[in-house]
Amino acid sequence: MESKQNTWIRRNERVEIAEPVAIVGSPGLRSIGKLVIESIIAETGARLIAELFSTHLPSVYETSPSYASNPLYPGFAGAIIKSAEVDLPKIQFYACFKPELILVAGYHPNFEGQYEVAEKVVDFLSENHVKRMIVAAGYGSNTKSVVCAANNPKIINEMKEKFSVETGYEGPFMGFSGLVFGLAHRKKIDALCLFASTTPTENDLELPDKEASDRILENLRKMVKLNHYE
Amino acid sequence: MDPEIKILKSINPAEVVLVCGLPGMAYVGKIPVDYIIQQLKAELIGEVYSKHFPPYVIINKDGLVELLRNEIHCLEGDSGRFIVFLSGNAQAFSPEGQYEMVEKVLDWAIEKKVKRVISIAALVTDRPFESPSVYCSTTSVSLLEEAKKLGVQPLDQGIIGGENGLIIGLARKKNVEGICLLTETHGYQTPTGEYVMDPRTAPATLNILTKLLNLKVDMEPMEKRITQMDEAFAKMAEFDRRVREEIQQTSKKPSYVT
Numbered sequence: 307m308e309s310k311q312n313t314w315i316r317r318n319e320r321v322e323i324a325e326p327v328a329i330v331g332s333p334g335l336r337s338i339g340k341l342v343i344e345s346i347i348a349e350t351g352a353r354l355i356a357e358l359f360s361t362h363l364p365s366v367y368e369t370s371p372s373y374a375s376n377p378l379y380p381g382f383a384g385a386i387i388k389s390a391e392v393d394l395p396k397i398q399f400y401a402c403f404k405p406e407l408i409l410v411a412g413y414h415p416n417f418e419g420q421y422e423v424a425e426k427v428v429d430f431l432s433e434n435h436v437k438r439m440i441v442a443a444g445y446g447s448n449t450k451s452v453v454c455a456a457n458n459p460k461i462i463n464e465m466k467e468k469f470s471v472e473t474g475y476e477g478p479f480m481g482f483s484g485l486v487f488g489l490a491h492r493k494k495i496d497a498l499c500l501f502a503s504t505t506p507t508e509n510d511l512e513l514p515d516k517e518a519s520d521r522i523l524e525n526l527r528k529m530v531k532l533n534h535y536e
Numbered sequence: 537m538d539p540e541i542k543i544l545k546s547i548n549p550a551e552v553v554l555v556c557g558l559p560g561m562a563y564v565g566k567i568p569v570d571y572i573i574q575q576l577k578a579e580l581i582g583e584v585y586s587k588h589f590p591p592y593v594i595i596n597k598d599g600l601v602e603l604l605r606n607e608i609h610c611l612e613g614d615s616g617r618f619i620v621f622l623s624g625n626a627q628a629f630s631p632e633g634q635y636e637m638v639e640k641v642l643d644w645a646i647e648k649k650v651k652r653v654i655s656i657a658a659l660v661t662d663r664p665f666e667s668p669s670v671y672c673s674t675t676s677v678s679l680l681e682e683a684k685k686l687g688v689q690p691l692d693q694g695i696i697g698g699e700n701g702l703i704i705g706l707a708r709k710k711n712v713e714g715i716c717l718l719t720e721t722h723g724y725q726t727p728t729g730e731y732v733m734d735p736r737t738a739p740a741t742l743n744i745l746t747k748l749l750n751l752k753v754d755m756e757p758m759e760k761r762i763t764q765m766d767e768a769f770a771k772m773a774e775f776d777r778r779v780r781e782e783i784q785q786t787s788k789k790p791s792y793v794t
Contacts, residue, residue: 375591377629420591455599462599473599478775480592488593488603499601 313360313419313426321355321401321434323408327530328431328439328495332412332482334373336504337512338444339483341519342526343411352400352409358426362419363395371511373481375417397427397482405530408434412482424485432493439497440529441487442522444515445475447503452521455479457490457497465498469528475501500525538587539640541608545581547648550616553749554645556655558606558627560698562721562734565656568741569623573609575753578621582608584641588633589626592779606637611751619749620645627699638702642710652679653707653714654748656741657700658734659691660723668720668740675708679715686747691718717744732773735762 329346331339346352364381386393400409408431415423431439445453453474454465465471479487479499490497502518557569572578584606594602606624613619622641628634645653659671671691674680680690696704696716707714719741721734739758746753 417591421587421589425587453599455595455601457601459598459600475595475599476597477595478592478779479595479601480779484593485591488601497601499595 312362313358313422315356315358315426315430317356319353319355319401321353321403323401323403323406323435325435325437326401326406326408328408328410328436329442329526329530330410330412330427330439330483330486331442332373332414333512334481334483335371335444335446335506335511336515336518338502338504338515338519338522339412339442341514341516342442342522343409345519345523346402346407346409346526347400347411350402350405350407352402352407354398355401355408356399356430358397358399358423358430359394360415360419360423360426362415362423363397363413364416365395367414367416372414375414375420375481377417380416380418397423399430407530408436410486412486414482420482420485421489424482424489427486428489428493428495431490432495436495439487439490439495440526441483441497441499442519442526443479443483443499443501444504444518445477445501446506448505449503450521451503452525453501453503455487455499455501457487461496461498469525471500471525539637540585541640541644542583542585543581544583545579547581547610547612547618548616549612549618549648552618552620552645552648552650554620554622554641554650554653554703555745555749556622556653556700556703558622558624558699560627560700561658561660562723562732562737564658564719564721564734564737564741565700566623567733567735567738568656568745569621571738571742571758572745572749572751572753573621573623575757576611576751578609578611578619580607581610581620584608584622584624584637586628586633586637588628588630588636590629590779594625594775606641608641618648619751620648620650634699634702635706638699638706642703642706642712646710646712650712653703653712654745655700655703655714655716656745657696657698657716657718658721658723658737659694659718661720662722663720665720668737670720670740670744671718672715673704673718674713674715675704676713679713683715683717683744683748686744688717688744694718715748717741732770738762 331343365384366382368379557565589604604626704714
């Protein structure tokens with residue numbers, strides 16, 4: 307383990323995919339992005355190819371929700387136990403060959419490490435020939451819609467013309483997925499974000515909203531053929 | 537992503553005046569600098585990115601994502617004299633980040649033969665006034681005298697917080713002449729204590745700044761712009777408030793054990 311670095315990636319498997327589309331999600335508002343990634347992994351049987359670890363990934367957050375990082379509350383490092391196995395907090399990368407995808411199951415760094423971790427993820431995607439990224443996230447609204455944002459007006463036009471997905475969210479986009487989305491252009495990656503509307507729940511902003519994540523999946527299926535996998 | 541200046545167009549000036557108007561209290565520095573940039577169509581020549589900006593991005597009304605950044609615009613004058621403007625949508629969050637950012641920009645400006653740094657900041661006061669007064673702090677007596685002739689009053693004591701103040705302090709350490717203009721504002725605090733923009737300080741600041749820069753700027757569109765800026769900055773302040781609100785929704789959890 308390259309413990310001298312603050313943020314490092316351990317590869318499980320080296321894969322060569324010509325030009326995969328990256329799909330990125332994390333446990334943000336109503337955990338929509340996280341649910342989308344979990345569904346696609348289950349649906350496509352994508353393989354775990356790499357994991358990112360960082361001293362900036364707390365195992366215990368002092369903030370709630372986890373994506374609202376605060377410089378005064380960096381959280382606590384520690385182990386995560388799952389199915390009686392010890393592990394560390396991590397971001398996972400999965401690969402699928404048909405359709406050609408790299409899936410990023412995100413995890414929110416603390417305030418200090420947000421840019422560092424997001425940059426490392428974007429670098430990894432670029433090294434793996436990603437030219438296009440789709441981020442799944444949520445935004446607070448009483449409607450039942452999916453709207454888009456992008457780092458390039460051509461993508462916005464394509465969304466409107468080919469998929470009838472309009473823009474509609476204006477404002478800040480916090481946390482892991484927001485920064486990965488924002489940094490993509492530095493590696494010349496075309497990035498699209500699909501935001502599903504959801505009702506923020508007062509006591510737990512990360513309470514999963516399966517219906518909203520299904521709305522994103524429905525749109526994603528038109529953009530990448532998720533059901534034609536191997 | 538340590539502070540990084542992405543140069544979009546290289547310049548080769550004989551002399552540079554650097555004008556710094558980053559967003560700070562009541563946006564007193566940002567508003568007049570952005571106004572000059574827009575009115576005189578200063579050219580965007582560089583962008584500054586940093587991991588020290590607050591960790592979020594902005595989705596604008598067209599649905600396009602923007603990283604927080606500073607921008608460098610420039611106006612080319614006679615005999616290779618350039619006026620370079622530093623503005624943007626954020627300041628670095630921490631003191632460490634603010635030092636790194638300002639050092640990076642100042643070192644770049646020194647390479648470009650900067651002779652003078654002018655920054656603009658707010659002087660929050662309870663004093664009732666019809667139009668705000670402009671105060672200053674300078675690194676040299678001669679510059680102070682120059683400012684006094686324009687009706688600027690010297691600031692006897694105080695603290696200029698943030699990068700608009702730090703840039704003058706660091707300029708002095710690097711032997712570059714500097715002046716910080718401090719325009720009075722009531723700050724327009726909301727009931728929750730948030731400072732919002734005060735575009736009505738801009739005419740007073742611009743009156744002094746344009747004289748120092750020897751620029752002519754049409755002030756007529758200012759009133760219209762003040763209304764537009766009220767709306768635009770209200771939106772920025774709203775974004776800021778939403779981010780701060782989420783950040784403040786912290787609840788202490790146990791420090792160990794799941």
